[in-house]
Amino acid sequence: MQIHSHLIITGQIKDTFLATKLVESIAVSARNVIYAHQIFHQIESPNSYSWTTIIRGYCDAKKPEKAIQIYRVMRSKGVExxxxxxxFVLKAYAMKLRHTEGKLIHVKVLKMGFDCDAFINNALLNLYSKCQDIRSARKLFDEMPVSNVVNCNTLISACFNSGDLENARKLFDEMPDRNVDSWNAVIAGYCKLGHADVARTLFDEMEQRDLVSWASMISGYIQCGFTAKALELFKEMQILGIKPDIMTITSALSACAQIGALDMGKWIHAHVIRHKLATDIHLGTALVDMYAKCGSIGVAMQLFRSMEYKNVCTWNAVLSGLSNHGHGLSALELFREMENLGVVPNDATFVAVLSACSHVGAIEEGRRQLNRMEPEFKLTPKIEHYGCMVDILGRGGLVKEAKDLIRNMPMKPNIVILGAFLNACRIHGYMDVDDDNLMRHLCHLTSEDGGACVLLSNIFAANSEWGSVEGLRKKIKESIPEKKTAGCSSIEVNSVVHEFFVEDRLHPKWVEINDVIMGLKHHSQSEDHL
Structure with missing residues (x-):
C-alpha cells in the first residue's frame, strides 16, 4: 500500500507496466483480488499482460466466474x-466445468500455434478430465510431440475419475519417469474406486512420500470405510516423526467422529494445541464434529462458541450433535439463533432440525420446517427429510398421515423410511397397511433387509395373517446366505480401535475374547435359572 501511495504521488501509476506489477503483487502475492481489481480499473490502457494478471488473480482466489467475465470484457475490447x-482462462473453465467454451479455447490455441506449449496442453488435459471427456483428453495426449510427467499424471487422474482403472494403471506402469505426484494420483484413484488394499500396496512401495501421500491414503481409507486403519496409519505417521498438516489432521478427526474414538480425538486435539497449529474454520469444524458425534456435547459447544468464524458446516455439526444425543430443544433453540444471525441453512441443516423435532415430539414444528424449505430457502426436500418427517409422525401416533406422506412423496421410499413406518405400525398397533403401491415397495425392500422383514412379519402375525407371515419368514431364511456385508462393531481401548466382524477370527486375541464371551454367556444362563 505504501508503494501504491508512492506511485500515485509521483504520477507513476499511469505507467501501465508498473501499475500491472502492482496489481500482480496484490492479487497474487497478497491475495487481495478486490483491491487489485480497483487498481486495475485505474489503468488507462490495460494491455494483454494487465488483463491476464487480473484474470489470474480471480482464478487463484477461486472465483472462476469472475475470471471468465473479465475475459469476455477483454475480448469485447479487442485485446488479443x-x-x-x-x-488461466482454461483453468477457470475447468473449475466451472465449461466444456463447450473450453473446446473453443482449444481451437484458438491451435490457430495461434500454442499447441506445443506443455503448460497449455496440461491445462487442456485438466479441463477435459474435469469435464469427463476422456476421449478428447486421450486424443490430445497422443498428439503431443513430447509428453512430460505432469501431463501423464493429469491423464492418469482423468482415467480414474471416469472409472477407467485399466488404462490408468497401464499409463502409470508405462511411465518412463515417475514423481511423487504420479504415485499420489494412483493411490488417490484406487481409493476413489474402492480399492484401498491396492492403494496401500502402492503406498508401501513408495521410496519417498510427501504429506499428500499420507493424507491421500488416510482419507482413502476413510472413503472406503476403513476408519480404524486410517487412524492406525495416522499413528504410524506420528511414530515416524512426520508432522501432519491441517488436512491430514482434519481427516483423522473425521475418522474419530465416524467410529466414536473419543480418546484418539482428544489426543489429536492435544497435538493441535501442543504444536500451536492455527485452527482455521475447517479444523475447528472437524473438532466440533468429532466431540459432538462422540457424545461430548459440552466440549463441542465450548469449541463452537470460541470459534471466531463459523460456516454452515460448523452450525450443522453442533446441531446434529445436540439432536442425536437427546438435546432436541437445545438444537431447535440454536437453529433459531443461527437464523437470527443470517446464516443460510442447507439440506443437512434441515435434517438435523427435523431429527430434533422427532426426538422432542414437536410434530407441528416438524411440519412447519419441512414446508418452509422450498419457498423460503429454495431447497427441495430430499428422501432424508421425508424420512425424518415419517419418523416424527410415526412417533406421534399419526401413522395414517405417515402412510399418506410416503404414498405422495416425489420419490420412491427407501428401507429407512419404510422401517420407520413399520416400527410405528408395530408400536401403535396400526394394521391397515393394505395399500397396493406401498405393499409393493415393502415387499421389494424387505427382501433386501432382514430387520424390516421381521417388522412386517410381526405386523402380519398380530393381524393373524399367517400365510403372509410364513412367506416372509421363508424369505428371511433364503436371504441370510446372500448377505454380502458382514456386521461390524468397534471398540476403542487405550486409543486403539479394535474392529470385529461377524464370526471374525482375525483379531490376534480372538481366542481369549471368545472365552470371555462364553463365560459371560454361561454366567447369564446361571442367573436366569436362579
Missing part, C-alpha cells in the same frame, strides 16, 4: 490473448 491468458 497471449499464452498465459489461455492458461
Amino acid at each position: 490473448e497471449n499464452r498465459f491468458t489461455f492458461l
